[in-house]
Amino acid sequence: MDNSEPKNIGFDMKDAISDLYRKYGHGDSAHAFNSLLIWSKDMKISAYVRPGLYSAKLYDAGPNTWFFPVGSNEQKKAFIEDRLQEKGLVLRYMTPEDLDFVKESFPDTFEIEPAVSDSEYICDRDTIENLPGKGLSRKKRYVKQLVKEHTFRIKNLDKDTIPDVNYILNIWRRNKDFDPGCKDHNALEAMFENMDALGIFGIVLYMDEVPCSVMGGYLLSDDTVDCCVQKSVINEYGLQYYVRQCFSATVPELVRYYNFEEDLGIEGLRQAKEFMHPCKMIDMYTGIQK
Numbered sequence: 590m591d592n593s594e595p596k597n598i599g600f601d602m603k604d605a606i607s608d609l610y611r612k613y614g615h616g617d618s619a620h621a622f623n624s625l626l627i628w629s630k631d632m633k634i635s636a637y638v639r640p641g642l643y644s645a646k647l648y649d650a651g652p653n654t655w656f657f658p659v660g661s662n663e664q665k666k667a668f669i670e671d672r673l674q675e676k677g678l679v680l681r682y683m684t685p686e687d688l689d690f691v692k693e694s695f696p697d698t699f700e701i702e703p704a705v706s707d708s709e710y711i712c713d714r715d716t717i718e719n720l721p722g723k724g725l726s727r728k729k730r731y732v733k734q735l736v737k738e739h740t741f742r743i744k745n746l747d748k749d750t751i752p753d754v755n756y757i758l759n760i761w762r763r764n765k766d767f768d769p770g771c772k773d774h775n776a777l778e779a780m781f782e783n784m785d786a787l788g789i790f791g792i793v794l795y796m797d798e799v800p801c802s803v804m805g806g807y808l809l810s811d812d813t814v815d816c817c818v819q820k821s822v823i824n825e826y827g828l829q830y831y832v833r834q835c836f837s838a839t840v841p842e843l844v845r846y847y848n849f850e851e852d853l854g855i856e857g858l859r860q861a862k863e864f865m866h867p868c869k870m871i872d873m874y875t876g877i878q879k
Contacts, residue, residue, distance in 0.1 A: 595635035595646045598626050600786060602636055606643050611810075613659050615684040617709055617871045618815040618848050620659050623787045623807055627817065630775035642668055647681065654679040657687045657876075666694050673698070673878060680876040682707055688874050699876035706854030707873035710862045711813075712847045717865070718837050720830060724866055731827030732834070739796050739825075743835050746791035746805050751781060753793050753800040760822040780805070780818060789817070792839060794832050796823060802832040806847070813846040829861070 596602075606622040618624050625636060625645055634645045634656075642660030657680045658668045672678045673695075681704070683691065691699055715721065720729040744750050758777060780789060784805075791805025802821040806814045816836075821828055837847075849867070852859040 593637065593639070595637040595644075598629040598634070598636045598645075600626075602638055602643075605638050606636065609641070609643055609659050613661065615686045615871070616810065616813065616848075617682070617684055617873075618809060618817070618850050619682040619707070619709070619873070620656060621809055621815065623789075623815070623817070624850075626783070626787070627776045627779045628773075630779065631773055639664075644668065650681070651677065651679055653677045654681060656681055657683045662690065662694075665690065669695065676878070678876075678878040681873075683874040683876055685872055685874075688876075691876055698879060700879055702875045702877065704873040704875045707851050707875075709851055709871040709873070710849040710865065710867040711869045711871065712849060712865050713868040714837060714840075714845050714847065716868065717833050717847055722866075728827065728830050728864075732831045733827075735825055735827040735831055740798070741831075741835075742795045742798075744793045744795070745839070746784070746789070746793055746803065748784075750793045753795075754781060754803050756800050757793075757803050757820055757822050761820045764822070777818065790839065791818070792832075792836050794835055796825070796828070799823075802828065804832050804836040806836075808841075808844075809848060811843050813848055814840055814844050815848045815850065817850065833865075 603622050606625070610621055614620055625634065628634065632647060633649045634647050637644050637646060642658050642664035644658040645656040647654045647656070653672060653675050655672065658665045660668070669678070669680070680699070688701065716725070720732070746754070780787065788807045789805050790807070791803065793800055794802040801823040802819070804816065804819045806816040806818070809815045819832065821832060849862055849865065851873070852862055
């Protein structure tokens with residue numbers, strides 16, 4: 590039995606995790622190195638990495654709770670078998686492909702529950718940029734009216750615009766409507782402190798010369814960007830849609846999809862993501878040892 594302990598997530602793990610993700614991953618943001626590093630403090634997770642496999646342990650979710658492992662089928666089976674011996678194994682962030690693996694390799698071993706709050710929203714680039722169809726026609730009118738009534742300018746997200754990003758974040762955190770369930774203070778700090786190393790790019794949007802929105806992300810693959818931050822502090826109809834359009838204009842041409850990650854079970858966040866008309870979801874599941 591392998592009793593190796595997971596370790597604090599650091600850049601010394603980046604190449605190993607990223608190589609395994611590219612070879613064996615299923616396109617979700619939860620298992621990407623950037624997400625693991627960014628959320629390591631807020632989610633209290635550490636990474637377990639060995640040749641051919643990695644996973645992450647969620648310490649606050651129980652003594653034997655893990656992200657579903659990423660790696661070869663042989664390594665995944667051995668990893669799960671080892672953790673089953675410890676009893677009370679819980680596997681989080683299981684994609685549909687992972688679920689198929691569990692059903693085949695460990696029949697009648699886990700209770701499977703849909704993890705709706707962990708599922709990820711994928712939007713088509715054309716929908717973000719053009720707001721096509723009747724379902725988005727009202728949002729399109731809001732954007733048109735917004736641009737008519739206000740002046741806007743855009744700056745790239747970099748070290749020179751970090752003071753304006755902090756201005757936006759400070760107001761956003763003080764907002765009385767801020768949902769305490771979205772505890773991402775450390776995640777945002779880690780993201781902006783390590784922008785270059787994580788390959789994060791984005792924009793800061795100014796409305797009437799006042800910083801109003803920040804949006805950024807990184808490449809999950811050649812055709813998909815993970816949108817890991819979008820914060821706005823001015824309540825104007827159409828602003829959320831307009832900042833996405835501005836961000837999309839800076840993204841490489843090969844990109845076709847935007848991953849807006851999970852909704853964390855926060856009703857307002859869920860509604861906002863549903864209103865973006867996602868073209869598909871990456872459904873997630875949780876497996877609980879019987």
